[in-house]
Amino acid sequence: MLVQVLRGERVGPAPVWFMRQAGRYLPEYRELRKKASSFLEFCYTPDLAVEATLQPMRRYAFDASIVFSDILVVPHALGQDTWFVEGEGPRLEPLSDPSGLSMKGFDAHLTPVYETISRLREALPPEKALLGFCGAPWTLATYMVAGKGGGEQFPARKAAARDPEAFQAIIDLLVEACSRHLVAQARAGADALQIFDSWASALDEDGFSRWSIQAIGEIVNKVRAETNVPIIGFPRGAGAGYSRFxxxxxxxAVSLDWSVPMDFARELQQRVCVQGNLDPARLVAGGPQLDAAVDRICDGLGEGPFVFNLGHGISLETPPEHVTRVIRRVKERTAR
Incomplete structure (x- = not known):
C-alpha cells in the first residue's frame, strides 16, 4: 500500500508510519538497548537492529517500518571517527581534510545494515513496507565538519562559503557514498528509501540549490539507474524551497515538516505524494488538540496521494498510547 501511494495513487485509508517509530519512547526498546555497549554497536548488530525495528510493528498498526540504523553510519564507513555520547548525541572527529576518507571498505563496513534489512524483509508481512534511508550530503557534512550538531551548523556554512570547491569535494564523496548505501539497501529488500536533509533549514537560497537540491538530485539519478524503488525526500525546514526541491x-514523494501551511502542502500534492506533517509536540501533549491536528491533516491531504507521518522524529517524551490513538484516528478519517 505504501509503495502504491508513493508512486502517486490515492489509497484509503492512508498509510501511516512515524519517523523514529523505533526508539527510546518505548519501554521494550530501552530494555533492548542495554544489550549493546554503544549506540553504533547496537546499529551494527543485526539481532538487535532487527528486534528494534520490529518492536513498534508488533505494538502498533503501522503500515511501514524503517530499518533501525543511523545517518552517521555513512561517515563512519568512510573512515571518520564517530561515536555517541549518552544523553548528548553524536560526536565526530571534526573534518579538516577529506583526503583521509575513502570508499575502500565502505560496503563491507555496512554489511550488517544490509543483513538487517534482508532479515526484516523476511520477517515482515508482505503488506508491510520496509524503508531504508540515508542522511543527505549537506546534513552529513554539517556533522562531519563541526563534529556535532547544533548552532545552526555554522562551521559547515562557514566552510562552504569560505572554500566552496573544497566543500564540493566533501559533497561529491557523500553523493557517491549515499547512492551506494541506498542502492545496497534496496537490493537487500527495502521497498522504499528516504533521504533526510535534517539541516536544510540552515541554508540560504544559493546554498540550498547547490548543497541540498543538486546533491540530492544526483543521488536520485544514481539510485534510479540501479533500482526502481520510490524515493522520499525530506528537506526539513525548507519553507518555500519545498516547491523547487x-x-x-x-x-x-516529499516529507513535510510541521511548519508547512496546508494550502502550500495541497499545492505540492498536485505534483507529488506528500508525507507528514504532525508536530511531534502535539503527539506528546495528546488530548482534543491532538485529535484536531490529526483531523486537519487528514481532511486537508486525504483526497490525494498522502502518507500520514510526523513533521520530524517522534519525541522521547511521547506516551505510547498516544501513538495508538493517532493511528486509529487516521484510519477512520481517511477510510473510503
Missing part, C-alpha cells in the same frame, strides 16, 4: 530533485 520537488521540481528539481525528481523525488517520488
Amino acid at each position: 520537488v521540481a528539481e530533485t525528481g523525488v517520488d
